Amino acid sequence: MQLYTLTVHQLSELMAQKKISSVELINAYLERSSKIEHKIQAFITHTKEEALAQARIVDAKRMQGEELSPLAGIPVAINDNICTAGLKTTCASNILNSYIPPADATVVTRLKNAGSILIGKTNMDEFGMGSSTEYSAFTPTKNPYALEAVPGGSSGGSAAAVAAGEAAFALGSDTAGDIRQPAAFCGVLGLKPTYGYVPRTGLISYASSLDQIGPLARDITDLALILNAILGHDPKDSTSATVDVPDFKAGLVNDVKGLRIGLPKEYMEAGVEGKVAAKIQEAVKQLEDMGAICVEVSLPHTEYAVAAHYIISCAEASSNLARYDGVRYGLRVEAEDVLSMFMQTRSQGFGDEVKRRVLLGTHVLSSASYDEYYTQALKVRTLNKQDFDQVWTQVDCLLTPASLTTAFKIGEKAQDALAMYLSNFCTIPVNLAGLPALTLPFGLADGMPVGLQLIARHFDEQTLLRVGYSLEQNTDQTSLKPDLDRE
């Protein structure tokens, strides 16, 4: 039995039965990382000593008979745009490469209170801007299924770490599919909660109306346990929802009988790869065999979502990233006067893609372009939302591909910003509408993981988990493991 392949709930059980200790578990993960991390490069910072110290504390509590959370003693990786007090948080950017947050993000506080062990900070596209981790200022992360392929992005380090057995679960952030697309590419599960359900306090902002923190894990039960720990109101985030949080673990059911599942035709007509389409059909057949009612539906404004999202995310980014000026934190490039200091700091500190998006955002917010681009994009956002409101009168959830293709090759899209952005075609409409969505693996195509995406109404994560759990219990396609030892 390899500890690094087990799920959180399996590990939690082993620890509760005192068959393993948290220190043993952390050591097993550290040993796994020492063997494969040079191939995958999922981490920006590892926290060995501190992780072991925390594990000893959890073990001591357990020996004293203290009641512990199912996440206690479990190694977690945190995306490097989520603040960790006293531990470098870089956003994979040169402008923050020595930034030490003075406080933990709310989600980090919640996981620490649950006793989870922070094992490291994971690589990403700089500031979350990208879909492959190739736009990290430090190094690209590799896909554990094929080292010449990207892990997806921007939370690619988190997805690769969970897939490769370097963390039992991870927290990433999702602005355009940045949890779901890498989860799909790396054969793990990823969930973007409803906008506002998870506090963003301590998440370094990219596009505030779209950003959402969420988990990456190895099965549905693990996702339920993590949601139980991280969801819920935080008075420090004014966009945080005041909606009650159910017990997601207790609510897991293996039953989709009579559930109405919509299949949006616009996703299947958008140039989905044949081998991906075949797996989607297989999943539909499986769900129908289990008693679900699958019907074709239409989201007519789908083709406009990427363009609207491009404008909105860049506009918000240009405003959010104005704070990096060399005054309060981050890089400063010394210059004679303050304007030159601002300009040189930002030019040297930001990478190419970040500059491109800040420029585009500044342009669409300028008085001459504001109505033509920005206001029009916000109106299209309304139409996108109305499309979803309309289908919720017909179905309980939607099933789509997580991505039109399986993981692409490193270098394939890095020079083409537009092609890179379009790789999030399937995931972007969800962010615009603030909806919850889950991606889960559904077998392999030519050796690479294929991902399904499930989308539900606002604050209806339970339906996502219900469909995912039912698929998991009735097929062997949702649990994948890469073979990293053959090379």
Added chain:
Amino acid sequence: MTISKQDVEHIALSARLKLTEEEIKLYTKQLDSILECVDLLEQIDTTDVRPTAHGVELFNVLREDEVEPSLPQEKALINAPETEHGFFKVPRII
């Protein structure tokens, strides 16, 4: 072309980015192709559509104006490139 080299120079100054001649050329070309793609949105008639700022409806959040603990000054300054007497220090402005 929907965007010119002069436009990019102007935007770069607004965005406080110092670009090389080469970068200006490259970004002009790239931004032009991105804008051409997003011009797709012009096709949609949105005359009677209201803009949406958030996918989930949000409301103002207010609380009583009571003093609560916040980040202490020394912690707020730990990442500052330069400080003096508890302030952030910047190059001469005037």
